[in-house]
Amino acid sequence: MQAFTTLTAVAAPLRMNNVDTDMIIPKDYLKTIKRTGLGRGLFAEVSRKADGTPDPNFPLNQPAYQKAEILVAGDNFGCGSSREHAPWALLDRGIRCVISTSFADIFYQNCFxxxxxxxxxxxEELERLMNHADRGANATLTVDLPNQTIDGPDGDPIHFDIDAGLKHCLVNGLDEIALTLQKGVAVEQHERHLAEARPWV
Structure with a gap:
C-alpha cells in the first residue's frame, strides 16, 4: 500500500451531502476484484448526462480539476453499502484524500x-476549504498527515484529529496484512510452541 505523508495537490469541491458508495462507484462496476480500472466508473451516474456524455457541471469533469488529488465533500460521505470498490475507485482516479465533516464508518476504515x-x-472549516476548492486549478491544499494539518491559500492551517494507530499504518504504508507480517517472528514462535504443546493438532 502506498504510504501517505504530505500531499500538496489541487482540491475539487463536491457540494453534495450523503454521497453513498453506490454513487461513488455504481453496482455495474462491481464485477471485478481488481483494484485498477475502476476510476472510469467513479461517480458515473451523477457525472454524466442522460445520453452518457460527461456533464460539464460536475466538478471532476471540469478542466481545472482534472488533476485533483483531494476531494472536499459534503456531510456523511461514503454512506450506504459496504463496498471496498469505493476507495479503490477514488484511488484509481488519483484521489488520495477526502475531506468532509463526517464519514460512514465502514467506508472510513476501508480508506485507511x-x-x-x-x-x-x-x-466551518469545511466551508473554508470548499471556498478554496472553488478557485479551480489554483485550489491547492497541503495535507500534512504527520503534523495533522491542512494548509490552504489563506495561510491559516486547520488541525485535524486522527486515531494514532490508523495514522501509523497510513504514514508507513501498512495494510492489515503488512502490519501482521511485522510480527512474523512472534507468530512463528507461537506456532512452534503450539506444535510442541499439542502435536496431535
Missing part, C-alpha cells in the same frame, strides 16, 4: 486499508 486519507473537519 487502501491508502486514502479521510479527514474530518468542522462545518
Amino acid at each position: 486499508k487502501n491508502g486514502v486519507l479521510p479527514v474530518k473537519v468542522t462545518p
